Amino acid sequence: MSLVRSGHVFDPLSLDFWASADPLGVVRPLAEQCPVLTNVRVDWKETPAAHVLRADLPGVGKDAARVEVEDGGVLVISGERxxxxxxxxxxxxxxxxxxxxxxxxxxxxxxxxxxxxxxAMEDGVLTVTVPKEEAKKPQVKTVEISG
Structure with a gap:
């Protein structure tokens, strides 16, 4: 007997229905690379200096979690519970x-x-910090008006 939660693509109350959505540019997981997906909740906060992502990973050790940056600016959080x-x-x-x-x-x-x-991982929460480039302040040059 399988104890894996399953959902239906047309059921709006299913976790699978909402996981396949793509709000705010989030890239969907690749099912062929990761056939069993657990429900990992992630908060993404933008500060003036960085993007901070916090993932709840209870029961996942630091060695079982992985953070990678792929070409094209894609951040990947993966692992195994x-x-x-x-x-x-x-x-x-x-x-x-x-x-x-x-x-x-x-x-x-x-x-x-x-x-x-x-x-960094602390108390089952993975925190990923992605610094932002400093905003360039516009250079203002006063031009003398002749005439």
Missing amino acids: AREEPGEGEAWRLVERSSGRFQRRFRLPRGARLDQVRA
Whole structure:
């Protein structure tokens, strides 16, 4: 018996329906590269200095998570949440926590410093910081009016 949550593409209450949406330039995960997707929630905040993404990854260790920057400014957060197997004489009564591989992809806007991406994991939350290029202040030159 499979305990994997499934949804239907035409069911608006299904997580799969909303996961396939593409709001704000978020690139959909590639199913062929990541056949089992867990429900990874990500917050993306823009500050004057950086883009900060926070992903809830409970039960995922630092070694099981991966952050990559692909060509074209695509940030990829991926990894695997291990499935806990019952021991000798044990049996599951209820399984609601997901396990398996996950992947989320985000197209970063222009001006993101892709060479300075930083990531940290604390208390099951992965924080990825992508600094922004400094905004160039317009140079103002006073021109003397002759005549």
